[in-house]
Amino acid sequence: MMELLWAVLTVMTGYTVLGLTGFGSALVIVPLMAWQWPLPEVVALVLLLDLPASVMHSGLNWRQVQWPELRKLLMGMALGTVVGLWLTHQVSSRWPLLALGGYVAVVGLRALRAAPMRAPLHERWGVVYGSAIGLVEMLFGTAGPVVVAWLTRRLNDAHLVRATIPMVMAVAVLTVLCGMVWDGRLSQPVLWQRWAVLIMPALAGVWLGHRLARRVPAARMRQTLCALLVVSGTVLAARALG
Known part of the structure; x- marks a missing residue:
């Protein structure tokens, strides 16, 4: 019961963060859940939870989602x-994860110190950022910071960024899950048993975070997104070094 209660509280907390900011669920859930379950199983479980949670978030913010991105x-x-x-x-994932963590933290720090928006990043960079999103999501299950790094250079409004992140993440997660099915990594019955228990707390967390986000001004939302980038980059780098 204690193991189950820990999992439920962790998942609900992580998806409340996602509902509030549009990303960050894996950065909360994966390190905490890995204390009691093997890391590869935790990553697969979070991806399976991320797909319906991200779809729900996009539905709650449908009019603000920027589909062309x-x-x-x-x-x-x-x-x-x-x-x-x-x-x-x-290959070992240690050094790529360390590089990713450093990059994400620097992006967050620069965004906190800079004006709300510099010249928009040209869309030709979409292939580069898209490749990084697919690669990081497959290896670590935590591509949200890369998505934010792209969208904050493309969109002026932090609320539009928040609304669009889960839509991009849902497609990235679906792509990665297809790869995992091909690789046979989603065949364990215990994985689906845990998913059945945790899906409702995950969706409840998204709804709670969405309600909280409606009270946050755009400027504060942007600061929150950038600060979470710094924290998430540091966590990724620490995980690599650890």
């Missing part, structure tokens, strides 16, 4: 997923 990332996401699937069997 997804088109610019799709080709790169597919490429990054294939490369990530190959790398999972070839």
